[in-house]
Amino acid sequence: MREEEIFLGRNPILNKDEEIVAYELLFHSESHLSQADNVLQTSASVIAGALTQFGTETLLGGGKGFVGVNEEILLSDAIELLPKEKMVLEVFGTAKIEPRVVQRMQALKKKGFSFALQHFRDDGSHLPLLEVIDVVKINIAEMTGEKLWAGIQPFKKRSIRLLAEKVERQEDFQRCRPMGFELFQGYYFARPSILSQKRADPAMVSLMKLNEKVMKDADTNEIEQIFKGNPALSYNLLRLVNSVAIGTRQKITAISHAIIMLGRQQLKRWVQLLLFTQGGKGGIHNPLMQTATLRGRIMELLVQSRPDLYRGIGYSDLAFMTGLLSLIDVLLGTPMKEVVEQLNLTDDVRQALLAHEGSLGLLLSLSERQEEADFKGVDRLLKQSGLRLSDLMSAQRGAISWMNQLSAGF
Structure with missing residues (x-):
């Protein structure tokens, strides 16, 4: 039994x-x-x-x-x-x-x-x-x-x-x-407080520009120029990338090296993580950062663990991005609709962030109910998605371990 x-x-x-x-x-x-x-x-x-x-x-x-x-x-x-x-x-x-x-x-x-x-x-x-x-x-x-x-x-x-x-x-x-x-x-x-545009500091402005370039698949030189104009941003990216293993023992020491080694999909991930470490009080130890990152990682691991339910190249990356960006409105003090309009997101991610619709929206809802220990909500969404409780608990364990490894680099 x-x-x-x-x-x-x-x-x-x-x-x-x-x-x-x-x-x-x-x-x-x-x-x-x-x-x-x-x-x-x-x-x-x-x-x-x-x-x-x-x-x-x-x-x-x-x-x-x-x-x-x-x-x-x-x-x-x-x-x-x-x-x-x-x-x-x-x-x-x-x-x-x-x-x-x-x-x-x-x-x-x-x-x-x-x-x-x-x-x-x-x-x-x-x-x-x-x-x-x-x-x-x-x-x-x-x-x-x-x-x-x-x-x-x-x-x-x-x-x-x-x-x-x-x-x-x-x-x-x-x-x-x-x-x-x-x-x-x-x-x-x-929770969003009064959603009025916060006064953006120069580092956040640079980071938003960088995120826009990466999302639109801009030329590598264009991306590198933004980093070169902000040494602190370059330093933070290198620290963040080196804090988690990426399949190589070689330390990444240059932005151009990081872009080549990571590839664009991973670069998108680290830039979005930096939005929270730069903009959130306390950096990577900020509860907003940790909550958003755990959501993303749990969603990613759920997709990876059930290829019978989720198919498509890069879908796990989209799942991670959805979870991570799910609190970007709180971070920036800007309505989610305005933030989404500034980013080059797929329809699946847009629907999930704006209305919790589609497969990604369902996964986002599940991760939210899980973090608040909403037992009834978790049970309902597991049945709706076809996932098992063991899938969710395994993803949670993996995500927490990954988050600890990430935090150790800072």
Whole structure:
């Protein structure tokens, strides 16, 4: 009998500088993927097995993983299978806080485990946890204004770190930061704010010109001239290209060499990556950059893994481009329609970016639902596309590993 696939979701947690410092890890069984409210109350051994399958370092990089636990998991011996230096045990708000549970948490804390509390109850049942927890998660969609300020005071007095969840708008982030929140969870960074044209710096202007030339298959000399006029751009491209193996042991040291070695299709990819490293705060470590790049790589790997579903020369490259450009409107502060009109894109890519239509649009929707751990959405789109959950999980593993390799070069 085939072992059941476990869906693993990864939601980024950001610090005050809007850098990814941790991930909330979400698990769901394949057989219950369509039941969004049936969050997998899995065992500690299953969590440990999933972490082993992915690789803790690959999955988390230099950050930590928040893993939801109930009282049964806390009391089990298997909880100690988890890597304590990388895990934050997130106690569900519905967990029964009995004296033996508090004692167990105290013992685990002495062994080096960290704790977060998902939702603090004001009925007094969670008071014993205030001496144990390191982080408390506050749903800012449920608490606003004076109520929010009053609600966080007991934690501030005890130096318990505040994590704001359901941060869906830039305004939410700006509101919570001065209150003393240190951690933020929600996809506000990937949402368009007020879509007005940002003032472009000279480097971005050069990069947009370069992207336009590459997309239109301009002469190599024309492309090289843009690089020569911007040394920083040349340096960043060489660093980026050399950070990931391209089938040669020889380091690329010149732009002309890079163009020849990469070929135009790969050059398009690196130029588009540079749009994010140049324009996004924090460069390649920016959450917007990482989200867009992971989308692209997951889509590319899905196409490559299922030639029975996706045929055509260069289709995997188009899939990568679609995922990467899916957040370009947020990066530039410009409506997607205006951005697309400036680029020489195929109809398939245009339809995907503007309306999530066609095969690429379906893959883009799937990658978006996957990153937000939308269980029902993932299940529906897998059935619609003909893909398997194992295809998606394999692509996710490969994409995360590739992203870590890419980041290591910077």
